[in-house]
Amino acid sequence: MTTSPSGRPSAVPGGSRLAAPLSSLVHRHSITLLRISVGVLFLWFGALKLVPNASAAEEMAARTMSVITAGHVAPEVSLLALGSMEILIGAGLLTGLLLRLTLAVFLVHMAGTLVALVVLAGEMWQGTVLVPTLAGQYVLKNLVLITAGLAIAAHRPTARGLRVRSPRGRPAATDTGESVVPDAPKVPTPTALT
Secondary structure (H helix, E strand, O other), X not given: OEEOOOOOEEOOOOOOOOHHHXXXXXXHHHHHHHHHHHHHHHHHHXXXXXXXXXXXXHHHHHHHHXXXXXXXXOHHHHHHHHHHHHHHHHHXXXXXXXXXXXXXXXXXXXXXXXXXXXHOHHHHEOOOOOOEOHHHHHHHOHHHHHHHHHHHHHOOOOOOOOOOEOOOOOEOEOOOOOEOOOOOOOXXXXXXXX
């Protein structure tokens, strides 16, 4: 594999004719696919929390919320709130509507899930933090979801083919991900008088 002038990998001569278009397609749509896949998971898992005994995580979520709220919130209310929040996050990610608000709620929710590693430490670790239980592994996988949310938040979509400028005035990216060098100003060419 070689590198093109834009710094992106390009197909080696004689390589697959599908590699370059496939790479370009993945490059253009990877963040959108990531946003949609995380949205589907949140809709799905949120809906499961609204059905009694359907979610494998409902007992752990209810116990965590009970500890956080000092027992003031009933498990049924906790699950209703968590499930509804996850459904709203999923809908926001799927549609892309109110995405900044959705991602803010998403990150707060994800931070809350990590609290279980501390408040339910006896259930999360097998004697040491180096050996998580199955429940601990379930919670730790949220680090990947948090990273996905950060990647989605960092992505600045652009209209197809339009050049945009970054907030600091530097050239930003087009929809192909390439850096945009500003065009030189057009200088009128003097015409000869005859």
